[in-house]
Amino acid sequence: MRTIARVFALVAPLFFATGLFAAESTHVLIVVGPSKHPPGSHEVAAGGRLMKSCVEHMTNVPGVQADVVYEWPDKALRDAASTIVFIGDQFPPNRLPNAAQNLADVGEMMKRGCGIVCVHYATGLAAEDVVDDGEHPLLHWLGGYFATKCKHHQSIARIYPAATITPAAPQHPITRGWHEFTLNDEPYINNYFGKDDNHPSANVTILATSLLPPEAPKPENVAWCVQREDGGRGFGIVMPHFYKNWRNEDLRRFILNGIVWTAKREVPTGGVITEPPKLEEFSPVALEYVPPPPKPAAPKP
Numbered sequence: 001m002r003t004i005a006r007v008f009a010l011v012a013p014l015f016f017a018t019g020l021f022a023a024e025s026t027h028v029l030i031v032v033g034p035s036k037h038p039p040g041s042h043e044v045a046a047g048g049r050l051m052k053s054c055v056e057h058m059t060n061v062p063g064v065q066a067d068v069v070y071e072w073p074d075k076a077l078r079d080a081a082s083t084i085v086f087i088g089d090q091f092p093p094n095r096l097p098n099a100a101q102n103l104a105d106v107g108e109m110m111k112r113g114c115g116i117v118c119v120h121y122a123t124g125l126a127a128e129d130v131v132d133d134g135e136h137p138l139l140h141w142l143g144g145y146f147a148t149k150c151k152h153h154q155s156i157a158r159i160y161p162a163a164t165i166t167p168a169a170p171q172h173p174i175t176r177g178w179h180e181f182t183l184n185d186e187p188y189i190n191n192y193f194g195k196d197d198n199h200p201s202a203n204v205t206i207l208a209t210s211l212l213p214p215e216a217p218k219p220e221n222v223a224w225c226v227q228r229e230d231g232g233r234g235f236g237i238v239m240p241h242f243y244k245n246w247r248n249e250d251l252r253r254f255i256l257n258g259i260v261w262t263a264k265r266e267v268p269t270g271g272v273i274t275e276p277p278k279l280e281e282f283s284p285v286a287l288e289y290v291p292p293p294p295k296p297a298a299p300k301p
Ligand SMILES: [Zn+2]
Pocket: 041, 042, 120, 121, 186, 240, 241
């Protein structure tokens, strides 16, 4: 018995040092906003559940718990969060009831250094959300946003048969373990980064670009992150539009690395490792895109 105690005394500090024993309390709060997109696209509820499962089963980043909520989270959840992840049609705090209070709540979280992640259309703000010069706290929390038909700036949403996503910051932790990839998706272009002629702020890092659109290609910023003055971190990525693209290991690792980095956990050298998720397990309306039925032709006069 005494030998066992002695061995424990010798070994325990190693476990603490490696984090295997330490009570790492990383908590990811995933907020699903409203969506009206056809089955197989956006699939924000299934996407939220998929992200929860992935972050709770990262084989090389232990001790992460996640909650998924479909309405505005209560104070206990907000206070516990290491990072808040949004998925939905446009930035969910602006689309859920009581937008002003939601934004104030997120502001409180950001002030204490909480992370923020927006996936695909959750990076989006509409003209009604921003003042005429484009100012909105999301610009500072996340580093940039997708400007949907705004007065000051118009980002562009279009589905490309094959968009190639290229790493733009090889040394950044979020870039670990994924490589250039090509997918059929809707990476937004001409995203908005601020009043300095749309140049990202000094604390913003562009993580990935894509040469778009195909007929007049130039490098477009399709993922970025920010290290904020309040100590918090933000990560925005303008994919995936199609639910099936969660199967893409490079894209999935890219997003999971971003969540881990904003939660201030170390991104492993080869990036986050997860088992490939079984997409049907998260109850999407459809795995593959189902186009809406054509609108009935107008009756002949
Ligand atoms: Zn979309």
